[in-house]
Amino acid sequence: MTELSLFLGCVAPNRYPGIEVAAKKVFSTLGVGLADLDGASCCPAPGVFRSLDKLTWLTLASRNITLSEKKSDDILTICNGCFSTLKDANDMLKEDPALKKDVNSKLAEIGHEFRGTQDVRHVVEYLYQEIGVDKVREAVTKPLNLRVAVHYGCHLIHPLKDSKLGLAGKPTFFDELVEATGAISVDYEDKMSCCGAGGGARTAILDATLKIANKKLEHMTEAGADCIVDACPFCHLQFDVGQAEINHKFAKNYNLPVLHYTQLLGLAMGFSPEELGIAMNIVDTSRFIEKVKMDTSENEVCTIV
Amino acid sequence: MSSNIERCYQCGQCTAACPMAEQEQAYKIRRFLQMEKLGLKSEEPMDIPFIFYCTTCYKCQDNCPQGVKIVDGLLSIREAAVRDGNILPAHRKIGQMLMDSGHAVPGNEEGKKRRLQLGLNEIPPTVASSEKQLNDIKILLNLSGFDQIVAEEKA
Ligand code: SF4
Ligand code: SF4
Numbered sequence: 001m002t003e004l005s006l007f008l009g010c011v012a013p014n015r016y017p018g019i020e021v022a023a024k025k026v027f028s029t030l031g032v033g034l035a036d037l038d039g040a041s042c043c044p045a046p047g048v049f050r051s052l053d054k055l056t057w058l059t060l061a062s063r064n065i066t067l068s069e070k071k072s073d074d075i076l077t078i079c080n081g082c083f084s085t086l087k088d089a090n091d092m093l094k095e096d097p098a099l100k101k102d103v104n105s106k107l108a109e110i111g112h113e114f115r116g117t118q119d120v121r122h123v124v125e126y127l128y129q130e131i132g133v134d135k136v137r138e139a140v141t142k143p144l145n146l147r148v149a150v151h152y153g154c155h156l157i158h159p160l161k162d163s164k165l166g167l168a169g170k171p172t173f174f175d176e177l178v179e180a181t182g183a184i185s186v187d188y189e190d191k192m193s194c195c196g197a198g199g200g201a202r203t204a205i206l207d208a209t210l211k212i213a214n215k216k217l218e219h220m221t222e223a224g225a226d227c228i229v230d231a232c233p234f235c236h237l238q239f240d241v242g243q244a245e246i247n248h249k250f251a252k253n254y255n256l257p258v259l260h261y262t263q264l265l266g267l268a269m270g271f272s273p274e275e276l277g278i279a280m281n282i283v284d285t286s287r288f289i290e291k292v293k294m295d296t297s298e299n300e301v302c303t304i305v
Numbered sequence: 306m307s308s309n310i311e312r313c314y315q316c317g318q319c320t321a322a323c324p325m326a327e328q329e330q331a332y333k334i335r336r337f338l339q340m341e342k343l344g345l346k347s348e349e350p351m352d353i354p355f356i357f358y359c360t361t362c363y364k365c366q367d368n369c370p371q372g373v374k375i376v377d378g379l380l381s382i383r384e385a386a387v388r389d390g391n392i393l394p395a396h397r398k399i400g401q402m403l404m405d406s407g408h409a410v411p412g413n414e415e416g417k418k419r420r421l422q423l424g425l426n427e428i429p430p431t432v433a434s435s436e437k438q439l440n441d442i443k444i445l446l447n448l449s450g451f452d453q454i455v456a457e458e459k460a
Contacts, residue, residue: 039438
């Protein structure tokens with residue numbers, strides 16, 4: 001059986017652990033093992049730490065990769081930022097022997113060595129390419145009757161641009177995976193644009209980043225979405241915590257529950273909202289949960305009849 | 306890795322596509338690239354803190370007719386500014402959290418409660434669970450001088 005190292009990052013395990021649980025449940029249902037990556041640190045975040053000191057960023061990222069090289073087949077990230085950092089660092093070190101030597105001389109101080117034997121994967125891209133939409137659909141036992149605003153996030157798309165997979169051009173892969181759960185992916189203006197949070201901007205200039213998120217929330221609401229589905233705990237935080245901040249600061253009235261894709265798929269596989277931590281958000285999810293429970297029980301009745 | 310900003314011919318397509326420029330008039334990616342190209346970076350402290358407003362969304366780069374690696378370019382501009390001591394207090398704080406805990410966003414009480422409710426260990430199976438691993442991180446951070454970068458300014 002394939003076994004991947006689950007790279008948690010910071011925001012998922014420390015703020016939205018429902019995403020960590022959901023990833024494990026979904027992958028075990030699909031027959032792919034996920035091993036904890038003991039001792040992993042911050043990836044470190046691609047915008048902020050890379051701009052403070054690139055070599056530090058690279059050294060810490062490579063340490064995280066070496067932890068996985070010692071145990072599993074590849075690294076699986078559940079966050080766009082972690083994907084961007086680890087994939088970029090992995091590619092840079094594989095391509096540049098001098099840089100690799102430099103980084104390895106630092107890693108030697110703690111008894112690690114970067115060998116370059118692994119690939120860095122993102123959960124959404126992995127499900128699409130390795131499991132496939134059809135298999136994901138087959139694993140769905142409770143089809144969801146939801147209108148979903150899909151948010152790809154910049155650091156899911158950008159790292160895929162250099163690869164030959166053709167996923168980044170006019171991306172539909174995330175929408176296809178969302179629709180495999182029975183949900184509809186709604187079209188909305190500026191769908192491919194940023195949540196506003198990345199690069200250290202959220203902490204440096206919160207209000208401007210909220211104005212960027214506000215535009216997306218406006219368009220998602222206009223499109224009649226029941227929820228937002230993302231692929232990144234930091235976008236998740238910006239839409240969830242940020243939504244409350246926007247409602248408060250800009251006198252808005254948004255109420256869009258935010259789910260990570262693993263949580264959406266978990267629901268469609270029949271796991272309960274409680275097990276998946278769907279309510280562990282700032283935005284009130286009670287009406288959403290009620291709707292999901294009602295819809296799925298109706299669907300079950302239909303299949304029995 | 307060179308950022309190839311010498312290819313920039315100042316057309317402004319980057320700023321036109323930038324979501325941060327739409328919100329913050331002082332955020333002008335085209336201008337930062339021009340200053341860098343002319344070698345004027347450190348003489349213009351008025352560009353601090355604005356260079357740190359970029360969300361690294363890559364919209365500018367997608368829109369650039371010259372294929373300039375704008376984000377790499379901006380990140381090096383920032384790195385040089387940080388080396389000159391121009392780090393934002395908010396970013397210094399995140400750097401210190403990384404030094405102290407190995408995480409940019411360390412655990413808090415609410416997070417721990419949520420973990421327990423979900424049947425997970427209160428402390429995630431990361432560097433947060435291991436003194437030895439945290440010590441390894443500190444060794445690496447000190448080796449590359451990161452401790453100095455995020456150290457409090459001397460009064
Ligand atoms: S779009 Fe490209 S060429 Fe035009 S100003 Fe921006 S970086 Fe320079
Ligand atoms: S990457 Fe930065 S400069 Fe470029 S469009 Fe996004 S926010 Fe603007």
